Amino acid sequence: xxxxxxxxxxxxxxxxxxxxxxxxxxxxxxxxxxxxxxxxxxxxxxxxxxxxxxxxxxxxxxxxxxxxxxxxxxxxxxxxxxxxxxxxxxxxxxxxxxxxxxxxxxxxxxxxxxxxxxxxxxxxxxxxxxxxxxxxxxxxxxxxxxxxxxxxxxxxxxxxxxxxxxxxxxxxxxxxxxxxxxxxxxxxxxxxxxxx
Amino acid sequence: xxxxxxxxxxxxxxxxxxxxxxxxxxxxxxxxxxxxxxxxxxxxxxxxxxxxxxxxxxxxxxxxxxxxxxxxxxxxxxxxxxxxxxxxxxxxxxxxxxxxxxxxxxxxxxxxxxxxxxxxxxxxxxxxxxxxxxxxxxxxxxxxxxxxxxxxxxxxxxxxxxxxxxxxxxxxxxxxxxxxxxxxxxxxxxxxxxxxxxxxxxxxxxxxxxx
Numbered sequence: 295x296x297x298x299x300x301x302x303x304x305x306x307x308x309x310x311x312x313x314x315x316x317x318x319x320x321x322x323x324x325x326x327x328x329x330x331x332x333x334x335x336x337x338x339x340x341x342x343x344x345x346x347x348x349x350x351x352x353x354x355x356x357x358x359x360x361x362x363x364x365x366x367x368x369x370x371x372x373x374x375x376x377x378x379x380x381x382x383x384x385x386x387x388x389x390x391x392x393x394x395x396x397x398x399x400x401x402x403x404x405x406x407x408x409x410x411x412x413x414x415x416x417x418x419x420x421x422x423x424x425x426x427x428x429x430x431x432x433x434x435x436x437x438x439x440x441x442x443x444x445x446x447x448x449x450x451x452x453x454x455x456x457x458x459x460x461x462x463x464x465x466x467x468x469x470x471x472x473x474x475x476x477x478x479x480x481x482x483x484x485x486x487x488x489x490x
Numbered sequence: 491x492x493x494x495x496x497x498x499x500x501x502x503x504x505x506x507x508x509x510x511x512x513x514x515x516x517x518x519x520x521x522x523x524x525x526x527x528x529x530x531x532x533x534x535x536x537x538x539x540x541x542x543x544x545x546x547x548x549x550x551x552x553x554x555x556x557x558x559x560x561x562x563x564x565x566x567x568x569x570x571x572x573x574x575x576x577x578x579x580x581x582x583x584x585x586x587x588x589x590x591x592x593x594x595x596x597x598x599x600x601x602x603x604x605x606x607x608x609x610x611x612x613x614x615x616x617x618x619x620x621x622x623x624x625x626x627x628x629x630x631x632x633x634x635x636x637x638x639x640x641x642x643x644x645x646x647x648x649x650x651x652x653x654x655x656x657x658x659x660x661x662x663x664x665x666x667x668x669x670x671x672x673x674x675x676x677x678x679x680x681x682x683x684x685x686x687x688x689x690x691x692x693x694x695x696x697x698x699x700x701x
Contacts, residue, residue, distance in 0.1 A: 324517060331524045338531035358669040362542040362676070396662070444543070449622075449666040450608055453576070453659040456668070460696060470547060471696070475669055477542040 358449040359479035367444065367472055370422050372415070372459055374447040379459065381418050390415045396452040403458075410461040419443075419466035443468040544672055546657075546694045570652045572638065572691060574631070576659035576671055578603040581631045583638075590634060597625040606667050622666055628674045635675065635690045655691035 351357070354375040371382040379390040379398065391402045391414055403409040404416070426439040443463050447456060460471055575582040579602070581593040595604035605625045613619050641648050655675050659668055677690035 324521065328517060328521060328524070331521070331528060334528050335524055335531070338528065357541075358666045360542060360544060360669050361673045362544050364543045364545060366541045366543050447665050449664065449669075451665040452661060453663040453665065453668055454661040456665055457696070470545070473544040473546065473669065473672075475542050475544055477540040479670075479673060 355446070355448050357446060358475055360475035360477070361479045362475060362477065366474065367442065369442040369444045369472065370419070370426075370468070371444040371446060371474075372463065374445070374451050374455065374459060376448050376450065379412070379415060381415065381422075383422055388418060390418065393455070396450070396455055398455065398458070410458050411465055412458060412462045415459065415462045416466050419463055419468060423467045440470060441468045442470045442472065444472045444474055446474040544669065544694070546672075546696050570638075570649045570654075571656070572649075572652065572654065573656040573658065573697075574635075574671065574675065576626070576657075576663050576667060578660050578663075580604060581626065581671075583631075583634055585638070593627050593630045593634065595625045596627045606664055608664075624667060624670070626667060626671070628670060631671070632674050632677065632690070635677070639690055653689075653691055653693045654695060655693065656695045656697050658697045 352375075354377050355373065373380045373382060374393065376393065376396075378392055381388050381390055391398045391412060398412055400407040400409075402413055404411040404413050423439070423441070429437050430439045445456070445459065445463075447459075463469075463471070569586055571586040573584045575584070577592070579592065579599060580595050583590040583593070597605055599605075605623050607623055608620050609623050610618055610620045639649055639652070657668070657671065657675070659671075672694055675690055675694060676692045
């Protein structure tokens with residue numbers, strides 16, 4: 295009997311010893327987790343600053359999807375929605391002309407119905423061009439005027455209106471166009487080489 | 491018994507001393523903030539859409555001088571002047587030497603036009619959603635362009651380094667179709683074509699529509 299009790303006691307002691315000490319549980323090592331968190335934080339912060347463009351989409355402005363991988367760029371922005379054309383630069387946004395059924399009214403075009411130049415857009419873009427050129431001059435060419443323009447257009451906009459906007463921009467010395475799209479479209483390819 | 495108790499007390503005191511000497515920072519509040527920020531950023535970045543750009547130019551109205559022509563046309567290879575037109579009935583490919591037969595639509599014409607319009611339907615969750623009915627044959631266009639890119643004459647690639655393409659479209663072609671065609675022209679989704687990868691023609695020159 296006595297022997298059995300002793301054995302049980304010994305067993306209990308052994309088990310107790312095998313268990314990890316309470317002290318070590320209360321003191322978790324959180325340094326690796328913190329490293330990870332800090333790296334994640336920095337990554338996200340950097341990611342945030344990459345996408346410079348700020349865009350509010352609505353029913354009147356849904357931009358098309360594309361398989362492009364080029365990143366957005368900050369420049370004078372022309373937005374073509376289902377209802378209006380708006381020019382944005384920095385913090386200012388100025389409505390230019392109303393759009394109806396994918397067309398601007400003939401009265402705002404220089405050459406009437408069949409014309410290409412949208413007069414108010416032209417004059418505003420010329421103002422922007424003058425301003426940007428002045429900036430280039432004052433900064434001695436450090437902030438170069440490259441004639442870049444970002445076009446944000448609704449996916450249903452007819453080609454004619456797009457080309458009118460681009461033609462007008464071209465007339466106002468903006469010759470490099472960037473069409474803003476949503477990334478994530480599927481690339482359309484054919485042939486064996488493209489399959490990988 | 492007394493001995494053991496005093497030893498234990500001594501050990502506890504020593505451990506406490508060691509902790510003080512180490513001067514360990516209390517990181518818990520900092521960690522709270524970091525975890526919160528990470529979760530916030532994760533949540534917002536999942537919602538935001540990534541934006542991209544398609545770069546295009548207009549045709550030059552002055553003939554480029556020999557120096558400005560760039561690296562595309564170093565030797566006596568003929569200029570391609572590839573032009574792709576999006577017409578109401580299909581794609582039209584033309585070059586300086588030939589005009590290919592029109593690539594027709596994948597479906598029957600509707601009111602004389604290739605169907606490309608926005609339609610809406612009610613999905614199985616009872617929500618209304620819009621989608622594109624787009625019957626242009628992009629696959630065939632891609633195949634034809636690849637054929638042009640890999641065209642050989644006397645065992646030599648003729649247009650392997652050609653990257654320019656002039657794009658035109660009919661008046662009422664929706665922007666969606668134009669962008670999709672540009673995607674097809676570009677081929678593999680890359681930032682810039684080097685001329686040797688699977689890229690087709692990435693330097694899009696936009697031209698006025700066919701009237």
